[in-house]
Amino acid sequence: MNEKACSTCHLIATGNVCPKCKTPTLSDDFSGLVIIFNPESSAIAKVMNIKEKGHYALKVR
C-alpha cells in the first residue's frame, strides 16, 4: 500500500487526491502517525486543527 499524507490537512490517503479537502498535493515524505478517534476530546486534534476522526501524519514535507 502506497500511503501518502495531505500537505494541507495531514490526512493519510492512498490515492492522488485528498478525500477530505480535495488537495491534489499528497506527499509520501511524511513522519509520525496520529490516529484520532475523538476529535472533540483530543488535545492533538485541537493543535492540528482536526475535526474529523482518522489517520493523520504529524509532519508533512
Ligand SMILES: [Zn+2]
Ligand atoms: Zn487534505
